[in-house]
Amino acid sequence: MSKAYEDRILRVLGYIHDNPAGDQSLDALADVAAMSRFHWHRVFRAMTGETCAQAVRRIRLHRAAGWLLQSDRTPEQIAGDVGYPNPKSFARAFSEAYGASPSAFRKAGRLTPAHPQFRTGDYPMYPITTRTEPARRMIGIAHKGAYMEIGKSFESFGAICEARQLWPDVGPVLALYLDSPDEVPEADLRSFAGGEFRGADVPEGMEERHIPGGKTAVLTYKGPYSGLHAAYHSLFGNWLPESGEEPDDQPCYEIYLNDPRETAPEDLLTEICLPLK
Secondary structure, three states: OOOOHHHHHHHHHHHHHOOOOOOHHHHHHHEEEEEEEEHHHHHHHHHOOOOOHHHHHHHHHHHHHHHHHHHHOOHHHHHHHOOOOOOOHHHHHHHHHHHHOOHHHHHHHHHHHOOOOOEEEEEEOOOEEEEOOOOOEEEEEEEEHHHHHOOOHHHHHHHHHHHHHHHHHHEEEEEEEEOOOOOOOHHHHEEEEEEEEEEOOOOOOEEEEEEEEEEEEEEEEOOOOOHHHHHHHHHHOOOHHHOOOOOOOOOOOEEEEEOOOOOHHHHHHHEEEEEEE
């Protein structure tokens, strides 16, 4: 697939992420891609594995899930902000995707994790193990801004891997989180979306990062990505103070064990990795 087609995919995915309440019709997305409506639909599905409508719905509802757990906006406001002028239509679509109404999802997400084992204080508890992780060489795309919006960079990373047939040399899919959201303004947060790379040269348009490996605390989280924020509180607020371990001077990273395009949100598996001394 030529770079011109790859660029079209990246433009459209960026547009969907940047304009969740905007016109996301097939005609509008075809205009962004500068292709005919009929041919654009086929190209997008062949290169991403989703129809345009499926991608728009997934990205909008993912953004909504994040805002439900990390903002004070009402479900009605969020509905409009992600392109659902009718709150009932939004509630129905959200319930189909996440298995709960927006209000119930917000309440459950703030009080309990998906499939918790037990709670201590204000933080839910998750299974955590200590293991030796291998050193990893990553390729991917840098992201700046809210961590909950790193999906935009992952969409671009996935589209490039698909277009250039890189997947045989990529895996697992990873994200690096380089700043503390408690200390750095949201707009300045730095992260990196990509995957471990077994190929030779870094593909054009991507960057390279290295994870040293070594002793690592690994929290296994099951559920929608919007709930990961609470899992970090559990790791740092419950486990670390009681563990006797010292964190290393390395950023946390996440390993994604299944594909959100093919997996229900409640069944997504993520490993949060905290390097230790």
